Every structure is written in structure tokens, then in C-alpha cells.
Amino acid sequence: MHLTIDGRVVEAVPGQTVLEAARAAGIYIPALCYHPKTGKAGRCRACVVEVEGLRGLKESCALLVKDGMVVRTDTPKVLQTRRMIVELLLSEGHHNCISCQSNADCELQEMAYHLGIERPSYLVESLPTPKDMSSGGIVRDSDKCIQCGRCVVACQHGVVNQVLSFAYRGSHAQVVCDDDQPMGESTCVQCGECVQVCPVGALVLKQPLENKIRPHETTATKVTCPYCGVGCQIDLHTKDNRYAFAMAHEGQWDRQPNKGMLCVKGRFGLDYIDSPDRLRSPLVRKKGKLEKASWDEALDVVAKGLKAIQEKHGPDAVGFFTSAKVSNEENYALQRFGRALIGTNNIDHCARL
Amino acid sequence: MITKLIEKKIEKIAARYPDRRSALLPAFHLVQRESGGFVGHDHLIAIAKIIGVPVSEAYGVQTYYTMFRREPVGKYHLQVDTNIPAMLAGAEEIVTHLEQALGIQVGQTTPDKKFTLSTVECLASCGTCPVIQVNDRYYESMTKERTDALLASLRRDKMPDMPVETHFHTECNVLLARRGLPNATDIDVYLETGGFQGLERALQMSPAEVIAEVKASNIRGRGGAGFPAGVKWGFLAKDTGKPIYLVCNADEGEPGTFKDRQIMQYDPHLLIEGIVISGYAIEASLGFIYIRGEFAWIANILERALEQARNKGFLGKNILGSGFDFDIVVHLGAGAYVCGEETALIESLEGKRGNPRLKPPFPAVIGLYGSPTIVNNVETLASIPFIVERGAKAFMEFGEANNFGPKIFGISGHVNRPGVYEYPLGTPLATLLDAAGGVVGQLKAVIVGGLSVPILTAQEAEGLVMSYDDCLKKGTMLGSGGIMVLNETASIPKVALRAIRFYAHESCGQCTPCRQGSRTISELLAGIVAGRGTRKDIDLVLKLCDSIKGTTLCPTGEAFAVPIEAMVTKFRSEFESLVS
Numbered sequence: 001m002h003l004t005i006d007g008r009v010v011e012a013v014p015g016q017t018v019l020e021a022a023r024a025a026g027i028y029i030p031a032l033c034y035h036p037k038t039g040k041a042g043r044c045r046a047c048v049v050e051v052e053g054l055r056g057l058k059e060s061c062a063l064l065v066k067d068g069m070v071v072r073t074d075t076p077k078v079l080q081t082r083r084m085i086v087e088l089l090l091s092e093g094h095h096n097c098i099s100c101q102s103n104a105d106c107e108l109q110e111m112a113y114h115l116g117i118e119r120p121s122y123l124v125e126s127l128p129t130p131k132d133m134s135s136g137g138i139v140r141d142s143d144k145c146i147q148c149g150r151c152v153v154a155c156q157h158g159v160v161n162q163v164l165s166f167a168y169r170g171s172h173a174q175v176v177c178d179d180d181q182p183m184g185e186s187t188c189v190q191c192g193e194c195v196q197v198c199p200v201g202a203l204v205l206k207q208p209l210e211n212k213i214r215p216h217e218t219t220a221t222k223v224t225c226p227y228c229g230v231g232c233q234i235d236l237h238t239k240d241n242r243y244a245f246a247m248a249h250e251g252q253w254d255r256q257p258n259k260g261m262l263c264v265k266g267r268f269g270l271d272y273i274d275s276p277d278r279l280r281s282p283l284v285r286k287k288g289k290l291e292k293a294s295w296d297e298a299l300d301v302v303a304k305g306l307k308a309i310q311e312k313h314g315p316d317a318v319g320f321f322t323s324a325k326v327s328n329e330e331n332y333a334l335q336r337f338g339r340a341l342i343g344t345n346n347i348d349h350c351a352r353l
Numbered sequence: 354m355i356t357k358l359i360e361k362k363i364e365k366i367a368a369r370y371p372d373r374r375s376a377l378l379p380a381f382h383l384v385q386r387e388s389g390g391f392v393g394h395d396h397l398i399a400i401a402k403i404i405g406v407p408v409s410e411a412y413g414v415q416t417y418y419t420m421f422r423r424e425p426v427g428k429y430h431l432q433v434d435t436n437i438p439a440m441l442a443g444a445e446e447i448v449t450h451l452e453q454a455l456g457i458q459v460g461q462t463t464p465d466k467k468f469t470l471s472t473v474e475c476l477a478s479c480g481t482c483p484v485i486q487v488n489d490r491y492y493e494s495m496t497k498e499r500t501d502a503l504l505a506s507l508r509r510d511k512m513p514d515m516p517v518e519t520h521f522h523t524e525c526n527v528l529l530a531r532r533g534l535p536n537a538t539d540i541d542v543y544l545e546t547g548g549f550q551g552l553e554r555a556l557q558m559s560p561a562e563v564i565a566e567v568k569a570s571n572i573r574g575r576g577g578a579g580f581p582a583g584v585k586w587g588f589l590a591k592d593t594g595k596p597i598y599l600v601c602n603a604d605e606g607e608p609g610t611f612k613d614r615q616i617m618q619y620d621p622h623l624l625i626e627g628i629v630i631s632g633y634a635i636e637a638s639l640g641f642i643y644i645r646g647e648f649a650w651i652a653n654i655l656e657r658a659l660e661q662a663r664n665k666g667f668l669g670k671n672i673l674g675s676g677f678d679f680d681i682v683v684h685l686g687a688g689a690y691v692c693g694e695e696t697a698l699i700e701s702l703e704g705k706r707g708n709p710r711l712k713p714p715f716p717a718v719i720g721l722y723g724s725p726t727i728v729n730n731v732e733t734l735a736s737i738p739f740i741v742e743r744g745a746k747a748f749m750e751f752g753e754a755n756n757f758g759p760k761i762f763g764i765s766g767h768v769n770r771p772g773v774y775e776y777p778l779g780t781p782l783a784t785l786l787d788a789a790g791g792v793v794g795q796l797k798a799v800i801v802g803g804l805s806v807p808i809l810t811a812q813e814a815e816g817l818v819m820s821y822d823d824c825l826k827k828g829t830m831l832g833s834g835g836i837m838v839l840n841e842t843a844s845i846p847k848v849a850l851r852a853i854r855f856y857a858h859e860s861c862g863q864c865t866p867c868r869q870g871s872r873t874i875s876e877l878l879a880g881i882v883a884g885r886g887t888r889k890d891i892d893l894v895l896k897l898c899d900s901i902k903g904t905t906l907c908p909t910g911e912a913f914a915v916p917i918e919a920m921v922t923k924f925r926s927e928f929e930s931l932v933s
Contacts, residue, residue, distance in 0.1 A: 042711035042906050043863050056903050062711055077903075081866075084900040088869035122893060124873055147862065162407035166706065166862070167416040169689070171872040173862030179397055179412035187408075 001067035006074055018060040018071055019047055029073055030082065030111040032089075033148035034061035035197050037158060037253060037260055041149050046085045046111060050075045057081060079115075086112045087120040092171070094128055094143040095200075101139075101209045102201030104216035108146060109200075134184030137206050137268045138195055142174055145202035151175060151194035159261055163188045175202075192267040196248055196260070207271065208237075208245045218244045222251075225258075225266040226325045228351065232258035232266050243273045310342060319346035355399040359387060363403050369682050371596070371639070372722050377404050377414055377704035378687055381421050382646070390430075391422040404704070417706040417861075418687030419473070420646045427462045427469035429507050432486040435472045436608045437804060437851055438479035438765035438837055447483045448472060450497050454504055468507070474690065474855055475608040476647055479765035479835065480772040481517055489649050493517045520772025521615070522788055525751055525759035527739050528732065529775040531620045538654055540661035543622035549667055551738030555630045556675040558741075563634035567737065569745035571757050575612075576602055576693070576730035577803060577832045579821045586635050586727060588717035595724040596638040600702065601628055603644040603731045604686050604693040607803035608855060609835030612761035613731035615773050617644070617651050620735075621658035625681065627734035629668060630741055632679045635727055639680060643698050646687040655683050690859035694907050695728040697861065708861045709907035732761060752778035756820035764789040766838035767796075778831075782817040785836065794840035798924075802832020804852055805912035807919035808845075828919075845924040846931055849917055850878040856913035864906040870897055871913055878917075886932040894921055 002009050005022050012021035017040070022029050032044035040061040048057035052070035057077065072078065089095070089108060097103050112118075132140035147166075152175060155164035163186055167176040177186035195203045208214070218237035225232040233249035233256050246267055253260030272278060282298030283290040293301075309317050320338040322331050335347045362383055367376035380400045385392050392400070392415060401411035415421045431451060435444045448470075452458055455468050462469040478484035481493035485503065492503055494517050506513035523529040531537035531546060543549070555563050568583030589597065601624065605613040616624050624642075632640045644652050659681055662668040670678045689707045691697045696710035699721050720726025736758060740748045749757045756778040762785050765771045769790025776785060782801065786792055796811040801819065807829045809817065817827055824831040839848065857871035877894050880886040898918035901910050921928055 040711065043865070045864050045866055045904050045906070048904065059711065080900055081904045084870075084897070084904070085865050088865050088873065091873060092869050122873060122877075124869075124876055147865075147868065149863075156407070156410070163409055165407070165409035165413040167413045168862070169417050169419075169706075170857060170860040170862045171868050173868065176409065176412065178408045179394060 001065065003065055003067070003069040003071060005071045012065040014065070016065050018049060018051075018058075018063045018065055018069070021065050022060065022071075022073070027073065028114065029060055030107070030114065031061055032085075032107055032111070032146060032199050033150060035150045035199075037250075038150045038153040038197055041153070043147065043149055044085065046082060048078060048081055049073050050078055082111065083115055083117065086115055086117050087122070089146050090117070090120040091122055091124050093126065093145065100144065100201040101204040101214060102144075102198075103214055105214070106201060107199035132183050133206070134182035135188060135190060135206075136184065137190050137264075138183060138188075138192060139204050139206050139209055140175075140183055141202050141204070143202075144200050145175060146200055147173060147175075148199060149175075150197040150199065151203055154193045154197045159191050159193045161187070161189055161191060161193075164194060190264045190268065191262060192264070193248075193261050196250075196262075205245050207268075211244070213239050213244045220247075222249050225262070227263075227265045227269065228324060230257050232256070232262055234262065234266055234270075236270065243271050246270050306342065315343035316346060318342050318344050319348070320344075322347070322349050324349065324351045355384065355388070355396060355403070359384060360403055363400070367404070372703065374404060374406060374704035375684070375702060377406065377411065378418070378685065378701065380404060381415060381418075382649075382685055382687065385421065389425060391425050393423060406704070410705075413706055414704065418646070418689050420688035425466075428467050429487050430469045430471065432471045432473045432476075434474070434476040434478060434482065434484045434486070435851075436475035436855060437848055438475070438609055438771075439482040439484065440848075440851055441766045441837070441839065441843065442482035442771075444483040446497070447485070447495055447500055450500055451485075451504075454501070473647075473688075474858060475606060475610075477605045477611040477614050477645070479609050479611045479763055479837070481519060482765065482771075486647060487512065491650070520770040520789070521774065522772075523775035524780075525775050525777060527751075527759045527775065528616060528623070528735055528761050529620075529773065531623070532615065532773075537619055538621055538658060540622055540658065540665060543620070544665075547742075548622050549626055549738075551740075551742035552626050552630050552633075552667060553673065555633055555741045556673055556677065560634050560636050563630065563741060566745050567631075567634065567740055570740045570748040571745075571755070572733065572736055572740065572748065573756070573758075573821060574730055575732035575736070575760065575833070577607065577805070577830075579831060582729060582733050585717065585729075586631075588715065589635055589727065590718045590725040593725055597636055598721045598724055598726045599628065599632045599635060599637040599640040600695075600698065600721060600726060600728045601640065601642040601681075601731060601734055602693065602695065602698060602728050603642050603648070604698060605648075605731070606645055606690040606693050607805060607833050607835060608852075609763065609765055609800060609803045609837040610833040611763045611765075612773060612834060614648065614651060615761060616731055616735045617648070617655055621655050622662065623738060624655075624731055624735045625658055625662050625668065627737040628681055629662075629672065629679055630737050631727075631729065631734055633672075633677055637679065637727070639682065641702060641721075642681060642683045643692070643702055644683060644685060645692075646685045649685060652683050652685055659683070689861075690855075691861045691907070691909060694909070697907065698728060699726065706861070708863050709909075711906065753820060755822055760819070760834055762819065762834045762836055764836045764838065766836075767793040767840035767843070768838050769793055776819075779818055779820040779823075782814055782819055782836070785819060786838065789838075792838055792840060794842065796838065797841050797843055798839045798845065800837040800839075800916070801834075802830045803835040804837070804855070805908075805916060806830040806832045807916050808923060810923055845920050845927050846878065846882050849920040849928075850875070850882050852920070853878055853913055853917055856909065860909060861907075864910070866901045867905045867907075867910045870901045870910065873897060874913070874917060881928060881931050884931060888929065888932055891921060891925070891928050891932065 010025040031047040033041040047060045049060045050072045129142050152164045177183045218239045220235040223234050223236045235247045235249045237244040248260045248262045250260045282293050284293040322334045338347045363380045366379045367373040401408045483495045485492045536542050572582050573579040628640050692701045692707040694709045697707040701707040716726040751759045760778045762774050774788045799814045800808050821831045853875045857875045860867045860871050862868045877890045898914040901914040
């Protein structure tokens with residue numbers, strides 16, 4: 001089917017929303033509370049459009065496309081509404097892009113940029129709230145929260161950890177953990193899904209914040225999580241070829257095994273890549289001391305040792321323990337080695353990382 | 354810890370609802386009442402566990418509603434309504450008087466833990482303001498002398514009986530017919546005066562015939578929007594395989610409105626009969642009365658009346674031998690104006706924060722527990738027995754085209770006899786003001802449909818006829834029919850500030866324009882009233898009002914943007930005289 005958006009004929013499929021159809025066609029409609037993973041919410045009012053034949057403004061995140069629909073995203077009322085939304089959001093809390101961890105990775109900033117708003121025409125005075133630094137991996141800054149509710153939906157209905165919720169009412173409403181506990185003392189398991197969906201700088205990862213690395217400086221590489229067998233797709237962010245942080249890969253999220261989510265290990269457990277403690281060459285114990293060795297030398301030592309044990313005590317004196325962090329093929333090769341060459345069934349695997 | 358007995362009571366409450374989560378608000382009320390006047394951390398965790406909701410959500414619900422407390426209060430919690438009708442009647446002086454008498458400020462508790470003083474939003478006592486709610490009880494028409502007498506009695510640990518003179522009159526004898534009768538809440542009095550004949554007639558008709566009669570009467574919803582009730586019933590999704598629910602909206606909270614209370618407090622069986630007939634018509638399996646939490650004492654009147662109706666066979670299984678099974682659950686709100694909006698009400702009834710839903714779908718398709726649901730106002734449902742018993746034609750003898758039927762007008766503010774007056778729709782405003790004893794002093798302005806409608810100047814109000822259509826024609830709305838009268842002593846900027854503070858307090862906080870817009874306008878108007886404002890601030894208020902209109906998730910944004918805009922535009926010189 002086809003619809004017309006701002007005079008452009010756009011292709012759409014039944015069941016799509018106007019917002020989805022517009023975005024698929026490269027037409028910018030801001031949406032601060034809608035996220036593909038958390039769905040429509042109707043909270044931010046940023047995505048409103050006008051539709052010929054319908055009275056008033058319509059939320060494009062909730063409006064299903066109809067063949068022949070004529071949509072406008074650039075009428076005076078739509079633009080007036082968008083300006084008001086940005087000004088009101090900027091006037092509450094303390095939004096300061098200069099030192100914000102999410103600078104250049106912020107949907108509110110992007111919306112303000114599109115409208116050419118640098119600062120709001122009025123300010124509502126409010127005392128700054130201290131950041132919640134209590135948790136291991138996540139920093140919460142309620143002064144930057146725009147009450148979009150993505151994190152709440154993600155926590156309650158996405159990952160179903162049920163930690164985040166809206167509490168209080170009106171302009172006092174805020175996102176809390178359990179009954180308003182610091183995140184580090186709450187039942188939060190640090191999956192980081194809230195950070196994943198936050199459109200602004202209200203929920204950010206602690207490590208890059210402390211290392212002074214912002215998302216716009218990093219390169220994302222799609223990798224498969226090396227922990228358990230689910231096969232979660234990760235965007236591994238690096239700067240200067242060093243690990244910065246990890247986010248779930250969101251491209252075609254609904255077709256991925258992890259549906260664009262990660263657990264605490266995938267989110268926070270990959271910084272060992274650059275650890276100085278990590279072994280980078282084989283070590284062989286000589287006179288009670290571990291010394292660097294070449295692969296040939298090390299493999300000779302292993303082969304000799306295994307052979308000696310096998311000859312002296314029989315094959316079942318040897319056992320093999322392999323890892324979930326290596327591939328299925330490598331695991332297969334090792335068990336073949338154990339059974340066929342050594343002749344033992346003493347093979348186990350640490351799938352419980 | 355929560356005792357086994359309280360846990361059992363919660364389980365018993367949960368069994369009343371199709372979904373046990375609905376018992377969350379009642380559980381908070383129960384634990385608060387029986388465990389020291391507040392619900393702290395341990396009790397919250399226990400409630401969440403019993404009901405089966407995450408602690409985070411239970412906390413979200415608890416902190417949404419102003420009646421639920423996290424901290425202890427004094428033995429007597431004095432809550433003074435300071436909304437506009439109360440303000441016009443001198444509530445501010447009562448607050449000051451209480452502060453002096455108790456030696457504490459609003460929000461504080463006396464050192465002996467006996468008194469806590471709070472200010473609250475409209476308690477629906479607009480005709481008998483100022484009102485002080487002490488714990489669950491209302492003390493109305495308070496003067497300084499009566500306040501002193503109240504305090505003296507409370508100091509002796511006695512909740513006194515303090516009679517109140519109320520003003521009422523009915524021209525129609527439909528909704529306020531039994532208003533002056535002694536013991537009118539008793540089912541025997543109701544039956545002696547012709548009660549339940551509408552139900553008997555309805556049960557001889559088919560549900561479709563009842564709907565047809567209601568449609569033919571053209572009754573428009575009395576909650577405020579004026580949508581034809583019969584048409585609304587017609588939107589019900591058919592053959593969904595799900596039960597149908599009927600919800601009576603008794604969350605009367607619109608400032609200036611105190612009409613539904615008259616029916617529930619003085620003639621509860623009229624409402625019950627209306628709900629049973631309507632439940633039969635729409636083939637509902639269960640009915641609910643969602644009543645505002647401050648009306649807990651009126652809920653007790655309803656509970657007693659429901660019990661009487663059950664005992665006489667007007668409610669429950671096989672009503673009057675017809676084979677129709679239907680019962681009604683009374684559900685208390687907990688202090689949230691927005692729950693008067695039907696989808697917010699449904700959320701609240703489901704045990705959630707009272708946040709309005711995105712529409713469509715409308716409740717008639719997906720409502721309570723995902724089932725087709727009709728939400729009707731108390732006054733609408735209380736009109737149904739008359740329509741069914743006497744016929745649509747008799748109903749249409751009241752009023753005029755497109756605006757038929759009797760209507761309760763609540764008149765408050767600067768009139769000699771504030772109170773409730775039942776007149777046909779289409780009655781001139783002047784007639785109603787006369788009925789209310791006339792204006793005290795000179796009429797300056799009038800808000801005719803509850804706080805959410807645009808104010809009219811005295812000149813604009815001339816010749817106004819109180820019908821949906823004429824109000825619209827004159828640039829305002831009939832709304833709930835709550836008429837607030839302002840004389841020359843009223844300061845419109847102060848009224849505007851009090852109005853926007855109410856909406857900022859009541860905004861659910863979901864959508865940006867309402868949450869932040871109400872707060873910003875509130876701060877701007879506070880600056881203007883305090884003499885710190887500028888002309889630019891006045892323009893900014895108008896700009897914000899204009900921008901907010903039509904952009905919010907529910908009608909609350911409009912409910913303040915339109916009236917504030919009207920106050921500033923029509924009385925701009927008053928605002929300008931305050932600014933530099």
C-alpha cells in the first residue's frame with residue numbers, strides 16, 4: 001500500500017505504523033518514548049502528525065497506516081508542538097550536553113538540533129539531584145530523565161526483572177528501583193537493558209563514563225557473545241582498538257536469539273580483552289618458575305607429559321576440560337582428541353560460566 | 354509485619370474481583386487503617402507479596418495516590434480543602450486559624466502526635482465550604498468558631514457531631530426527589546416512594562428494548578463530556594466471548610462539582626437501581642462503583658444499601674426471579690483527580706497507577722481486564738430508572754431539543770444559598786442563581802461547568818441558558834454543571850494560580866505537555882501574583898496554553914490550558930496591574 005507523507009509517496013505494509021513507514025522511507029519524525037523494543041507509549045507527544053480527514057494531532061507511533069493516507073509532519077501545529085516538547089523537556093531537570101556522557105548519542109539533542117533550539121525560552125528552577133552511582137555498572141542521573149518510560153517497560157516487560165517503575169505523580173514522577181532504593185542496593189541484576197533503551201543521558205554505563213569515552217568516539221563491531229550458548233549479538237565498542245563498552249546489537253533485533261537484550265556477563269564481562277593479566281603466549285614451568293615459551297616448545301611439553309601419564313597410569317588417568325568460550329568445532333576437536341588419541345571418556349565442559 | 358488476620362481480609366477482598374491485582378488499592382487502605390495510619394517499607398513488601406505484584410509496581414501505585422502515606426501522621430489528620438470554591442468561602446483563613454491554634458504549619462504534626470495539618474484538593478463540598486476532613490469524616494461549613502469547637506472536642510478525644518445546614522431544591526423530582534426525606538437511604542423508604550419499579554419494568558423488557566428506550570431519551574452523559582449514553586452503550590463490542598463490565602464513575606473530583614455525592618449520600622438505592630437496569634441492558638456480568646477515596650464514609654452508605662438490595666432480591670443471583678445475575682462491587686479510589694477519566698479509572702480499578710490509556714481502543718471494545726466495558730457517571734445512571742419506568746417521552750418533557758432531562762446544578766462561591774438545584778437542562782443561569790438566593794455583591798464572572806471550562810464574564814453570562822449547546826455557543830461548556838460564582842472581590846489572577854496548582858498537583862505525569870506545562874504555567878503565574886512577573890510572562894502563559902491545547906494524551910491538558918487561557922485573556926488588565 002501507499003501513503004503520502006509531506007507530499008512524498010511512501011510504500012508501507014499493512015500493520016505498520018505511520019512512524020515506522022516514515023522512518024523506513026528516511027523521513028524524520030522524532031519519537032522519544034517509542035522504541036521498537038518497548039513499543040508505543042503516547043507519553044512524549046513528540047511524534048504527533050496531522051492526517052487529512054482526521055481531527056487534531058495523531059500519535060504516529062500508534063497510528064496504523066491506511067492505503068491512500070495523507071500525512072503531514074511539517075504543519076505549523078506539528079512544529080509548534082515539537083518546539084514546545086523540546087522547550088518543556090529542556091526546562092525541567094538539568095540538561096547540559098557539554099559534559100553529558102550521551103552527547104551526540106541523544107535523541108532529545110537530535111530533536112533540538114532539528115528544530116534549531118539551543119536553550120529553552122524559560123526555565124523551571126529545580127535543585128540538582130545527586131547521581132545514583134551505587135551500582136556496579138550503571139549510573140542513573142534523574143536530572144536528565146525525560147520520563148519516557150522506555151526503561152520501565154524494558155525492565156518490567158522486556159527482561160522481566162521488574163525492578164524499575166514509575167513512582168510519585170505529576171512533575172514529581174520519577175523512575176525508581178524497587179521502593180526507591182539506590183540501584184546498587186536494589187534487586188537489579190545489572191543486565192543494562194535500561195541503558196540500552198534510554199534515549200538520553202539519564203542511564204549510562206559507568207565504565208566508559210569513568211574512562212571518559214563517549215559513544216560518538218567509538219567504533220562498533222558486531223560480535224557473538226563468548227559466554228554461554230545463546231549466541232547473543234553484541235556491538236563491541238572500541239576506541240583506538242581497545243575495549244570501551246558493549247551494547248546489544250539492535251539491527252534486526254527481533255530476529256536475534258537475544259532479541260537485542262544482554263545479560264550482565266555479555267554487557268559487562270568483556271573488558272578482560274585488554275586485561276594485562278591475560279595470557280598472550282604459552283608459559284612453561286622451568287625449575288618451579290613459569291617462563292615464556294614458543295607454541296612448538298609448549299606443545300612438545302604437553303605431548304610428552306600426556307604420553308608419560310598415559311603409559312604409566314593408563315588413558316583414564318588423563319582428563320580433558322574444555323570451555324564454553326571456544327567454538328563448538330573446537331570443543332568437538334578436543335573431545336575427539338581425548339577419545340580417539342588418548343582413549344579416555346574423561347571429558348567435561350564448563351558451560352556454567 | 355502484617356497479621357494473619359489482615360492477610361485473610363486481603364484475600365477476602367481479592368476474591369471479589371475477577372483479577373486479584375484489583376485488591377491492591379483496597380489492601381493499602383486496609384493496612385493503613387489497621388496498622389498505624391501509614392504503609393512503610395515492610396508492610397509494602399508484604400502487600401506486594403500477598404497480591405503478587407513486583408515491589409517496584411506496588412510502590413509506584415502507593416506513591417501515585419495522595420491518600421496513601423509512607424510516614425505516620427497524628428491521631429487526628431486535619432485536611433482542609435483549599436480549592437477554588439473553598440477559597441471563595443474563606444478556607445485560607447481557616448488554615449491560618451488552624452496553624453495558630455495548633456502551633457504548627459501545614460504539613461506538620463504537633464509534638465504530642467495528636468494533630469497533623471494538611472491542605473488538600475477539592476473534597477466535593479463546594480456548597481458547604483470551608484470543609485475540614487478529619488481522618489475519614491467531613492466537617493463542613495466551618496467558621497473560626499466551629500473550628501475552635503471541633504478542636505476543643507478533638508482535644509478531649511471525641512469526634513463531635515456538627516450538624517450542617519444544606520441548601521437544595523428540585524423542580525423535577527427525579528434525582529433529588531428524596532433529598533429531604535428522613536431515612537431516605539433505607540430501602541423501605543425507597544420502596545414506599547416508588548423505588549425499583551423501573552427495574553421491575555426493565556426485567557419485563559428485553560435488554561435491546563431497554564437500550565432502545567435509553568437511546569430514545571437522548572440522555573447525554575452527565576460526567577462532563579455530554580456524550581449520548583445510549584450511543585455509548587451501542588459501541589460495546591459484541592460476541593467477544595469475554596464478560597462485559599459496567600463501571601459507575603463516582604470519582605467526583607472536578608472542582609465546583611458536588612452533585613453525584615447528593616445521590617449516593619441521600620438516595621443510594623436510586624443509583625443502585627440505575628446500575629442494575631443498565632447492567633441488564635448491556636448484559637453485564639458485574640458492576641463496579643468506583644468512588645473517590647475521600648468518600649469512604651459515603652461508600653459505607655452504599656455498602657449498606659447494597660446489602661439491603663441483595664436481601665430483597667434486587668441484586669445477586671436471579672434478580673426478582675428473572676434469571677438475571679448481577680452484583681456490584683464498591684471500589685475506593687485514593688486521591689487522584691485524573692481517575693475520573695474513564696481509562697485512568699479502569700487502570701486504577703485494575704490496581705495500577707491511574708494513568709489514562711492511549712485511545713483507541715476505547716473501553717467499550719477493550720476496557721476493564723481487557724473486556725468490553727461501559728463507564729457511566731453516577732447522575733447518568735441515576736436517571737435510568739426514571740427513563741425506563743416512565744418512558745423516554747416523559748424524560749424528554751424536561752429540557753429542550755438535544756438537551757433533554759433533569760440536571761443537578763451545584764452552585765458554589767458568592768451566592769447566598771450555595772447548594773444543589775435540580776432543574777431541567779435549558780434553564781436560564783439567572784433562574785438558577787435566583788434559586789441559590791442570588792449573588793452576594795456584584796457578579797464579576799462565573800465558571801459554569803466545573804473548573805475545566807472557560808470562565809465567563811458577567812456580561813458574557815447574561816442570557817446564558819444552561820444546556821450543552823447554549824454553553825458551547827457562548828464559548829464555554831456545561832461540563833458537570835458545577836457553577837462557581839465570583840463577585841467583585843474575587844481576584845482572577847489568584848483564581849488562575851489556584852486552578853493551575855490544582856492541575857499541576859493532579860497531572861498523572863505521563864505526557865510532557867501536561868506534566869511540564871502545568872508546572873511551568875504554575876510557576877509563571879505564581880511569579881505574577883507575587884509581583885515578580887513581567888508582561889513577557891503573561892504572553893508566555895498564553896503561548897504555552899495555546900501550544901498545549903490538543904497535544905496531550907488525555908483531556909487533562911485541555912482542562913487547564915483552555916480555562917487558564919480564558920482567565921488571562923478576559924481579565925488581562927488584572928494580570929497586567931500585577932506585573933512590571
